[in-house]
Amino acid sequence: MTSAAEPRPVVVEARCVTRVFVADLAVTAVDRISFTVAPGEFVAIEGPSGSGKSTLLHLLGGLDLATTGSVRFEGQDYAAMDDDTRSAVRRGGIGLLLPVVDLVASLTVWENVAITRLLGGQRLVGGRQRARELLDQLGLGHRADLVAGRLSAGEAQRAALARALFNRPRLLLLDEPTSSLDSVRADEVLGLLRQLADDGQAVVMATHNARAAAFADRSARLCDGRLVVP
Amino acid sequence: MSFQHALLGFMETSPRHGYDLKRAYDGLFSEMRPLRFSQIYAILARLQRDGLVEQVDGPGGLGPDRKTYAITAEGVTDLERWYDEPEAAQSPIDSTLFLKITMALLSGRPADSILERQRAAHSARMRELTRAKAVATTEHERALIDFALFHLEADLRWMDHTAQRLDELRRDVGG
Numbered sequence: 146m147t148s149a150a151e152p153r154p155v156v157v158e159a160r161c162v163t164r165v166f167v168a169d170l171a172v173t174a175v176d177r178i179s180f181t182v183a184p185g186e187f188v189a190i191e192g193p194s195g196s197g198k199s200t201l202l203h204l205l206g207g208l209d210l211a212t213t214g215s216v217r218f219e220g221q222d223y224a225a226m227d228d229d230t231r232s233a234v235r236r237g238g239i240g241l242l243l244p245v246v247d248l249v250a251s252l253t254v255w256e257n258v259a260i261t262r263l264l265g266g267q268r269l270v271g272g273r274q275r276a277r278e279l280l281d282q283l284g285l286g287h288r289a290d291l292v293a294g295r296l297s298a299g300e301a302q303r304a305a306l307a308r309a310l311f312n313r314p315r316l317l318l319l320d321e322p323t324s325s326l327d328s329v330r331a332d333e334v335l336g337l338l339r340q341l342a343d344d345g346q347a348v349v350m351a352t353h354n355a356r357a358a359a360f361a362d363r364s365a366r367l368c369d370g371r372l373v374v375p
Numbered sequence: 376m377s378f379q380h381a382l383l384g385f386m387e388t389s390p391r392h393g394y395d396l397k398r399a400y401d402g403l404f405s406e407m408r409p410l411r412f413s414q415i416y417a418i419l420a421r422l423q424r425d426g427l428v429e430q431v432d433g434p435g436g437l438g439p440d441r442k443t444y445a446i447t448a449e450g451v452t453d454l455e456r457w458y459d460e461p462e463a464a465q466s467p468i469d470s471t472l473f474l475k476i477t478m479a480l481l482s483g484r485p486a487d488s489i490l491e492r493q494r495a496a497h498s499a500r501m502r503e504l505t506r507a508k509a510v511a512t513t514e515h516e517r518a519l520i521d522f523a524l525f526h527l528e529a530d531l532r533w534m535d536h537t538a539q540r541l542d543e544l545r546r547d548v549g550g
Contacts, residue, residue, distance in 0.1 A: 193535065336509065355531045356524055359501035366494075373491060 155181045155220075156316045156347040157205050162214035164200050174200040176370040177214070182349055184315065187342035189358035190351045192367035198351035199244075199320055201367065205349060206239055206318045207231045218316065236264060240314035244321050246305045250294030255280060257293045258307045272311065279307035282337060284330070298325040303334065310341070317341065319350040323357055335360040378410055379418055380457045383427065383450055390433050390445035393419065406519055419444055427453055472530070476537065480545040490538050494531060501527050 164175040175197045182188050182205075190198045203209040204216050207223040215222050218238065223231055235241070248257045258279060259272030280289050283303040288296060296304060302325045309317060322338070323331035331354075339360050342348045350361065358364050366373040378400075385391055385399045393415050400410050419442075422428040427450035433443030446454070472493060479486040501524060508520040537544065 193539070339509065355498065355501060355528045356505075358498065359505040359524070361502070364498055 153181075154184055156184055156186075156218070157182050157349070158217045159201070159205060159211075160215050160217075162201075162204055162211045162216055164197075164204060164209065165212045173370050175204065175211075178367075178370075178372055179214075180205075180365060180372070182316070182347045184347050185342055185345045186363075187339060187348040187361040188350070189361035189364040190349065190367060191353065191355075191358050191364050192373075193353065196367040197370040198353075198367055200370075202318050202320050202349065202351045205316075206241055207235055208241070236261060237312070238315045240309035240312065240317040242302075242306050242309045242317075242319045242322050244324065246298075246301045248293040248296070248301055248304060248308075250292065252293055253290050254285065254293050254296065254304050255289040257304055258311055260308065261312055275311060276307065279310055280304070283307050284333065299327070299330060302326065303330075306334065315347060317346055317348045319348070321352055321354075322350060323352075323354065328356070331357065377457065378414065379422065380454060382415065382418055383422070383446055383454045383457075386428060386444060386446040387451065387454060390431050390443050392433065392441070392443045403515065406516075422450065426450075472534075476544075477548055480541065480548050486541050486545070487538060490534050490541075494534050497527050497531050497534070501531075 159178055159180040162175055162178050162180075163173060166172045166174055178197075178201060180201070190201060192198050200209065204211055205218075207216070207218060207226075210216075210224055215224060217223070218234060221234065223234075226234065248254075249260065252260070255273060255276040256269050258276035259269050262269055262272045277286060277289050280286050283306060285300060285303050285307065288300060288304075293301065293304065302322070306319075306322060309319070317338070319338070323334055326334060335357055338348050338350065342362070348361075350357070352358055381400060381404065382396050385396055391399070393412060396415050396419075397410070397412055400415075404410070419428065423430070423444070427447060428444045429447050430442050431445045475489060476486050478484075479489050504520050504524050504527075508517055508524075511517045511520060
């Protein structure tokens with residue numbers, strides 16, 4: 146049992162994070178947000194389009210750096226890492242699913258799922274079984290040997306989720322993971338995410354779908370880049 | 376909710392006495408709206424008066440349950456008509472919430488924070504229902520929970536939509 150004095154384990158922590166994009170005008174996409182996610186927690190980031198959900202997700206994954214404030218993954222500040230270290234940390238510990246699914250059309254579905262092995266200097270074939278297991282879990286086992294270019298949008302989204310799960314990431318970051326799925330298939334995918342969190346993975350999902358958000362333990366709601374406290 | 380047609384529907388499959396009807400109803404719909412014995416007997420009396428059910432010989436039950444009822448041809452016709460006619464597409468909007476937001480705007484109160492608190496309450500209920508759905512044991516139970524979830528989601532979408540138009544709405548209602 147964890148004693149009250151013991152610090153709560155944290156997978157990712159944002160401390161008073163602000164991200165300003167400067168073009169013709171300065172736009173504050175994320176404004177002084179503090180946010181932590183523990184292992185086994187499933188958190189939904191909700192809010193209307195343009196509220197800063199995707200920017201926050203990118204900051205949590207080290208894909209983008211905060212203008213002020215800090216984001217730490219397992220205690221390490223992204224801003225203190227060089228690009229290569231940040232990429233290695235992401236590859237080793239973070240699964241990402243972005244709204245634009247970027248499968249390699251000429252590779253098979255299972256090869257796409259296992260593709261992070263190539264980045265780690267390993268052969269794809271060693272990941273075949275793991276890739277197939279994930280595809281089975283997501284109802285895509287029968288498509289494993291098809292070239293990815295032949296998948297429907299919903300299938301491609303599930304294959305990309307399988308790819309995000311391939312390395313058993315401690316933190317899973319998902320941007321609208323069910324946007325291309327019908328409600329029945331979406332419920333299956335969300336049920337799987339719930340299960341992963343119950344098994345100890347930290348899951349953060351940006352969504353504007355209230356039914357999807359209801360699978361999470363809690364919601365952080367954004368409006369104009371700020372957290373809304375009801 | 377049409378208790379009358381639910382009872383007629385049960386009697387269409389076989390003659391029933393009051394206890395039978397109560398058990399059949401509770402098995403499928405008690406989560407939606409409870410139906411008391413007294414209501415069942417009142418409905419049966421009305422159906423009998425209107426010629427939609429009749430008393431028949433049967434095993435009967437104890438006490439007031441000794442009577443067994445069967446659907447008549449008129450009852451079947453009435454039931455068929457009910458199935459054939461689409462239900463009125465009623466607006467299921469939470470009218471209390473609509474009233475509260477309108478009055479808040481009219482009186483100059485912060486409707487946005489009222490909406491935000493309501494949003495949190497709806498979201499909490501949706502999380503609770505989603506957890507219940509994960510441990511539901513029958514498809515019927517899951518379908519009933521989905522029915523509630525989709526309606527709560529519709530409320531939330533209305534709240535999000537309205538939250539972005541509060542200034543215009545305030546001007547409209549004269550607040």
